Every structure is written in structure tokens, then in C-alpha cells.
Amino acid sequence: MSHNSSENDPTKVSLTKGDYAKYAVGQVIHHTLFDYRGVIVDVDPQFRVGAQMKAQEQRPKFRSDDSRPWYHVLVDGTANRAYVSEQNLELDFEGGPIDHPDVIDYFDNLAGGVYISHPHKVH
Secondary structure (H helix, E strand, C coil): CCCEECCCCCCCEEEECCEEECCCCCEEEEECCCCEEEEEEEEECCCCCHHHHHHHHHCCCCCCCCCCCEEEEEECCCCCEEEEEHHHEEECCCCCCCCCCCHHHHEEEEECCEEEECCCCCC
16 A cells, blocks of 8 residues: 655655554554564555454454554564554654564665665555
8 A cells, every 4th residue: 555645744644635644664663562663564544354354353352443544563573463553553762673584575774763665665
């Protein structure tokens, strides 16, 4: 899914008119509930079941806002991917690269705490 950056804030990804994702592809995040770091590789405007059925089955049983953006995340120190609601994320302040075997498939390098996407990679 391609996204256009907001004119006012380049860190926000435009999803639909008036709606913005708080985080963007390449940003390193921290999951506030499960205490892990990761890097965002894609953004969905809201929870999508389809290919993410397995993620839905593993979702915690507490109430979440499915209308907020959801993020595809490569989890640091593992080969796992996560599908995470925006409400459970914050920017990572630990710093440093993400140790995940698929980082090389999405990004060229880490600069200023943000991964730079391959020019040919479509998210």
C-alpha cells in the first residue's frame, strides 16, 4: 500500500482525507504492552482480517480500536513479524539497528534512527 506524506508533518502518513497514521514505514518503534522493539514495514488504515487472520487469532482479548491504523512490524531479535494497533506503539528511544533477517529485504540502511527504504521497494 502506498501512502502520501502529510504536507504539514512528514512523519505522518496520509491514509484518507483528514486521517493520518502516526508512524511511517522505516520508523523504529517500541510496543508498549509486550515490550519489544521493531521497524515498520507497512501501514494499514485500519485492521484488516484477510491475510492477517492468524494475527487476529493471536490478538489480546482486550478491547482495541480497529478503526485506528495498524502496522506490519519486523520484531527485533527474532524472525517474527507482528501486526500491531497504533494505540500500542511509541517511538523507540533505545536506538540502534533492528536485528531481523528481513530488514535487508526492505531497507538500505539506518540513518538518524529511521530506516531508508530501497528505491524499488513498494510498501
